[in-house]
Amino acid sequence: MYGSYTGLKVGGAAGAVAVLLLAGCSSSDDGAKGDSAPVRQQPKGDDPYWVNPDGNAARQVASYTKDGEKDDAELIRKIAEQPVGEWIGPDNPQEAAKGFTEAAEKADREALFVLYNVPHRDCGQFSKGGAADGDAYRAWLDGVAQGIGDRRATVILEPDALLHLVDGCTPQEFHEERYDLLKGAVERLKQQPATKVYVDAGNAGWQSPDALFEPLQRAGVAEADGFAVNVSNFQTTAASTEFGKQLSAKVGGKPFVIDTSRNGNGPYDGGDPAENWCNPPGRALGEPPSTETGDELVDAYVWVKRPGESDGDCKGGPKAGDWWPEYALGLARATK
Numbered sequence: 001m002y003g004s005y006t007g008l009k010v011g012g013a014a015g016a017v018a019v020l021l022l023a024g025c026s027s028s029d030d031g032a033k034g035d036s037a038p039v040r041q042q043p044k045g046d047d048p049y050w051v052n053p054d055g056n057a058a059r060q061v062a063s064y065t066k067d068g069e070k071d072d073a074e075l076i077r078k079i080a081e082q083p084v085g086e087w088i089g090p091d092n093p094q095e096a097a098k099g100f101t102e103a104a105e106k107a108d109r110e111a112l113f114v115l116y117n118v119p120h121r122d123c124g125q126f127s128k129g130g131a132a133d134g135d136a137y138r139a140w141l142d143g144v145a146q147g148i149g150d151r152r153a154t155v156i157l158e159p160d161a162l163l164h165l166v167d168g169c170t171p172q173e174f175h176e177e178r179y180d181l182l183k184g185a186v187e188r189l190k191q192q193p194a195t196k197v198y199v200d201a202g203n204a205g206w207q208s209p210d211a212l213f214e215p216l217q218r219a220g221v222a223e224a225d226g227f228a229v230n231v232s233n234f235q236t237t238a239a240s241t242e243f244g245k246q247l248s249a250k251v252g253g254k255p256f257v258i259d260t261s262r263n264g265n266g267p268y269d270g271g272d273p274a275e276n277w278c279n280p281p282g283r284a285l286g287e288p289p290s291t292e293t294g295d296e297l298v299d300a301y302v303w304v305k306r307p308g309e310s311d312g313d314c315k316g317g318p319k320a321g322d323w324w325p326e327y328a329l330g331l332a333r334a335t336k
Contacts, residue, residue, distance in 0.1 A: 039061065042288075047291070050109035051082065052100075060308075076308075076329065079285065079328060082303055083289050084307070085156060085303065085306065086113050088116075088144055090130075096144075097113065097143070111148075113148075115157055116159055119181070121160075126311070149192065150192065155195060156302070157185055158182060158185070159232060161182060162202070166212060167207070179219055182199065183220035184220075185197075199227045201256070203229055204229070206233075209247040216251055225254075229256055229257075230259045231304045234276075235263060241298060244258065245297055255297050256298060256299065257301070258300075260286030260288075260301040261286060261303035261304060261305045262285065264334065278311040278315065279314055279324075279327060280315070283334065308328025309324065310323075
């Protein structure tokens, strides 16, 4: 597989939301929380996205701290105190979206979501699955939208779904339906008054803008707020910016966001090139999430892929989406 494959942990969304609501997620404007809290919000002016105080990295900080492993706790804090995408699973989408957006609103921040449930997802590879059919997907998506309501949210729409149409990984018989589902998803989500939508559009190491702009248009980018590049991949921010600008010029000047979660050392060029995207060693965290990018076409740097969660059971990793503390520590240690 070529591109922006990402791991997804689909279970436990409702439970996680319940913990958040019970614990309370308020913060002062600068994000400082009580001394007992393992993480805090980032300054709103630079980074409006919500930091989940009960994410995997935050739990790891708490665990290391409890065990007296202070150095490791501080390393993982580099991840835990940055906002990352909340991947909405197939179960209880309305409850999950409602819980996360309410928690973010209480903290005076904006939720960042990743929707990854399209039928025939990932062509049967590490993150195979998705909704049973088009009708099930539309019902699931409607639940997400209702859960968001009028609260602020930014949505990254269906990583790899478009790429797998272009590279032929998804069988031809499913192409028309998928374009219809993506376009419909943009339209449905944009009915929510404070929701931004960015359609996934690959990365600088996969295909070219010439191969992607027409499919991106068919997927409804004209009605979206823009597109996303480098999701779960390792291309540098400079390369991603250039790639995004070339693609933007072909789709009406649309802005884009860049996933900088693990691109600090750029792409991995060792081993099997076909799997360089899967848990590559020696990678580092990239630029922290921010809407202050210094480029009018780059709306934000975002951490779509959650650093420390496995890409799949390759290179000694656990199944896709599972937390892998050793890999998380490696990313943090390599970050300058």
